[in-house]
Amino acid sequence: MKTYIIFTFLLFTLMTCKNKTATTMPLETSSTKTKAKAIIDLSHAYSDKTIYWVTAKEFKLDTVFKGQTDKGFYYAANNFSTAEHGGTHIDAPIHFAKNAQTVDEIPLEKLIGPAIKIDITSKCSTNPDYLVSIDDFKDWENAHNTTIPSGSIVLLETGFSKYYPDKVKYLGTDERGDHAVKLLHFPGLSPEAAKWLVEHRNINSIGIDTPSIDYGQSEYFQSHVALLEQNIPAFENLTNLDKLPSNGFEIIALPMKIEGGSGAPLRIVAIVYDK
Ligand SMILES: [Zn+2]
Numbered sequence: 001m002k003t004y005i006i007f008t009f010l011l012f013t014l015m016t017c018k019n020k021t022a023t024t025m026p027l028e029t030s031s032t033k034t035k036a037k038a039i040i041d042l043s044h045a046y047s048d049k050t051i052y053w054v055t056a057k058e059f060k061l062d063t064v065f066k067g068q069t070d071k072g073f074y075y076a077a078n079n080f081s082t083a084e085h086g087g088t089h090i091d092a093p094i095h096f097a098k099n100a101q102t103v104d105e106i107p108l109e110k111l112i113g114p115a116i117k118i119d120i121t122s123k124c125s126t127n128p129d130y131l132v133s134i135d136d137f138k139d140w141e142n143a144h145n146t147t148i149p150s151g152s153i154v155l156l157e158t159g160f161s162k163y164y165p166d167k168v169k170y171l172g173t174d175e176r177g178d179h180a181v182k183l184l185h186f187p188g189l190s191p192e193a194a195k196w197l198v199e200h201r202n203i204n205s206i207g208i209d210t211p212s213i214d215y216g217q218s219e220y221f222q223s224h225v226a227l228l229e230q231n232i233p234a235f236e237n238l239t240n241l242d243k244l245p246s247n248g249f250e251i252i253a254l255p256m257k258i259e260g261g262s263g264a265p266l267r268i269v270a271i272v273y274d275k
Pocket of ligand 1: 089090
């Protein structure tokens with residue numbers, strides 16, 4: 001009976017949340033010892049405003065049918081098309097490493113589990129070309145009196161999500177095409193810090209609230225190469241990282257399972273627990 005009441009409550013909550021653009025949803029679970037506090041949506045929605053790499057094909061939604069059928073029931077269906085790398089998405093290891101895992105081959109253990117957040121918003125607020133450094137990770141470790149736990153999902157909060165989907169502020173340009181690549185300005189992870197993470201820590205995956213794990217001015221994408229060569233996937237264009245604590249939460253990051261894909265649209269959520 002108790003289960004039934006909880007289920008009914010959840011169902012009611014889901015129904016009442018249906019038309020809101022809520023990013024968080026309260027969750028009560030009796031199956032875990034710890035009470036879940038909230039589920040936070042870290043994905044942007046896909047639409048004609050979705051931000052893509054300046055050379056990538058953008059999201060397109062075509063209505064197949066929408067309305068009342070002649071048989072009396074309502075029916076809606078669409079077709080969509082998109083590049084793999086746009087909006088909130090995952091980079092599979094094969095994106096920058098020959099013969100590495102494709103998106104359908106990434107073990108779920110890399111995508112679901114405990115996470116930490118590195119907050120570099122203040123440094124990025126004055127420098128759109130900021131590179132997250134080894135010291136930024138060491139500062140987190142000193143503040144928490146621990147090394148980055150083995151098996152962590154590491155999220156980098158630059159604060160740039162607040163500019164999304166304003167292309168000039170978020171990407172540095174609203175131009176598109178090959179010539180626009182050199183106009184990109186947004187923070188990313190320095191190659192030195194990427195190599196340090198790979199060589200000295202044991203992380204499962206990494207994410208950032210900018211279009212790329214390498215910064216906008218990158219030419220050789222060395223952070224991508226360092227991470228993806230080691231089968232560490234990268235989540236890009238995340239949002240709502242400001243709603244997360246610096247540790248003690250979990251991530252569920254489930255990309256579309258494209259066979260042979262180098263990346264894919266990603267639905268990613270955080271579960272934040274009461275302490
Ligand atoms: Zn990508």
